[in-house]
Amino acid sequence: xxxxxxxxxxxxxxxxxxxxxxxxxxxxxxxxxxxxxxxxxxxxxxxxxxxxxxxxxxxxxxxxxxxxxxxxxxxxxxxxxxxxxxxxxxxxxxxxxxxxxxxxxxxxxxxxxxxxxxxxxxxxxxxxxxxxxxxxxxxxxxxxxxxxxxxxxxxxxxxxxxxxxxxxxxxxxxxxxxxxxxxxxxxxxxxxxxxxxxxxxxxxxxxxxxxxxxxxxxxxxxxxxxxxxxxxxxxxxxxxxxxxxxxxxxxxxxxxxxxxxxxxxxxxxxxxxxxxxxxxxxxxxxxxxxxxxxxxxxxxxxxxxxxxxxxxxxxxxxx
Amino acid sequence: xxxxxxxxxxxxxxxxxxxxxxxxxxxxxxxxxxxxxxxxxxxxxxxxxxxxxxxxxxxxxxxxxxxxxxxxxxxxxxxxxxxxxxxxxxxxxxxxxxxxxxxxxxxxxxxxxxxxxxxxxxxxxxxxxxxxxxxxxxxxxxxxxxxxxxxxxxxxxxxxxxxxxxxxxxxxxxxxxxxxxxxxxxxxxxxxxxxxxxxxxxxxxxxxxxxxxx
Numbered sequence: 373x374x375x376x377x378x379x380x381x382x383x384x385x386x387x388x389x390x391x392x393x394x395x396x397x398x399x400x401x402x403x404x405x406x407x408x409x410x411x412x413x414x415x416x417x418x419x420x421x422x423x424x425x426x427x428x429x430x431x432x433x434x435x436x437x438x439x440x441x442x443x444x445x446x447x448x449x450x451x452x453x454x455x456x457x458x459x460x461x462x463x464x465x466x467x468x469x470x471x472x473x474x475x476x477x478x479x480x481x482x483x484x485x486x487x488x489x490x491x492x493x494x495x496x497x498x499x500x501x502x503x504x505x506x507x508x509x510x511x512x513x514x515x516x517x518x519x520x521x522x523x524x525x526x527x528x529x530x531x532x533x534x535x536x537x538x539x540x541x542x543x544x545x546x547x548x549x550x551x552x553x554x555x556x557x558x559x560x561x562x563x564x565x566x567x568x569x570x571x572x573x574x575x576x577x578x579x580x581x582x583x584x585x586x587x588x589x590x591x592x593x594x595x596x597x598x599x600x601x602x603x604x605x606x607x608x609x610x611x612x613x614x615x616x617x618x619x620x621x622x623x624x625x626x627x628x629x630x631x632x633x634x635x636x637x638x639x640x641x642x643x644x645x646x647x648x649x650x651x652x653x654x655x656x657x658x659x660x661x662x663x664x665x666x667x668x669x670x671x672x673x674x675x676x677x678x679x680x681x682x683x684x685x686x687x688x689x690x691x
Numbered sequence: 692x693x694x695x696x697x698x699x700x701x702x703x704x705x706x707x708x709x710x711x712x713x714x715x716x717x718x719x720x721x722x723x724x725x726x727x728x729x730x731x732x733x734x735x736x737x738x739x740x741x742x743x744x745x746x747x748x749x750x751x752x753x754x755x756x757x758x759x760x761x762x763x764x765x766x767x768x769x770x771x772x773x774x775x776x777x778x779x780x781x782x783x784x785x786x787x788x789x790x791x792x793x794x795x796x797x798x799x800x801x802x803x804x805x806x807x808x809x810x811x812x813x814x815x816x817x818x819x820x821x822x823x824x825x826x827x828x829x830x831x832x833x834x835x836x837x838x839x840x841x842x843x844x845x846x847x848x849x850x851x852x853x854x855x856x857x858x859x860x861x862x863x864x865x866x867x868x869x870x871x872x873x874x875x876x877x878x879x880x881x882x883x884x885x886x887x888x889x890x891x892x893x894x895x896x897x898x899x900x901x902x903x904x905x
Binding site: 383443444445448479480481484485487488489491492494495499501502503505510513514515518521522541 | 718720724727743744746748750751754755758760761762763766767770771773802816817818879
């Protein structure tokens, strides 16, 4: 295959995954949440169990008026949703789907790249919060920035533990080095990574920045139409990204029976299983208070992650 | 001219242009956002030069943490939308210092290398960097980690008034001692919100620790 064709196929595949996977996760959330609350969820759009509900939602969002408040900083306000969405699109480039060449871009330092790019999302939160010229937005944005900065630390520490265990920063390399006993050995790191990952994408029970009973919807309050849809899409792509990273780092990615042929299927199954747990958490737990949120981060997750680092190093040295 | 040359020139122009906007824009928060673009363009320069790890460290530390802390502090204190008329900007002194440093460095580098051509070194992959750091440069690396640890402890001491001892005359001496030395970042966001010192202080400690870990 010539280079440009190879490149084009990979980019089209990533964009397709970027557009399709969040919709599937969104539909899964609609239905799973509805059944957990003894409802049916969407049933009409598209005919069969409301499968086209999110497409209909998208069409609705496109038709709505795009309002910018008069007092807002126009350019920053309009740019923020795109800045929010962009890091997740770039991160998907580095996530390996299966063994061999089933990754959009092989990176020597894939893990580091992923963590660095995810950190840029904070800028978008601050941009949208400040530019909206709304006190609820600003409060939500400040909460969001404090939360993202705080939870990035346990996230990075937990990921560092896996990188130490595997002896590489490359994501395909980490999956290749994975063995089932890691499920036990790296269990604390997995819990820390998953919890801080859910906090990074501001999903309930960590949705203080958008707490609807206090701040309307936080930094998204003033957004309408397509730009609001961008923020929603960011949330669901965030679920996909965090689920994919948890899968790749801790659950062994493509490992499973017939990994050579069905590796991609195993990865997808694990990603959706983790995404289901994220949805399940939303339905189960009440929202944390702001002080509880910071307390969990600094007094529970960070010490556990540091202890895990010591454990990983000890096991590495002894074996 | 190769593709790399064109990219270097374009990214350099973006970095310098947005850097100039940082100091000339009358919009306070927009200045911070221009800083994001400028630092991002510098990360792009590293990427073109093959220093992959340095580029992503630049993104993680500067774009993801330092500028965010800066914006955070500005938004906690004063962040008007629109132009601020009362910004205190000593134009001539700044132009003298900035222009002087830039031109001086340019003259120095141009004079030192003239038209000698050098081959680019091997790409700075994580493997090569690791070998170098833990092979030839272990001692400086360890000394730097002690420095960062001291900054970390200093940040915690500064942000916890209950650690300062009984009397104000005795307290600040040893407490302030290790703080301002290692990094201006340790004392930067502190003074902004006086009452909520534990929040930004803790964030700062986190940032330090992450720098240490990476």
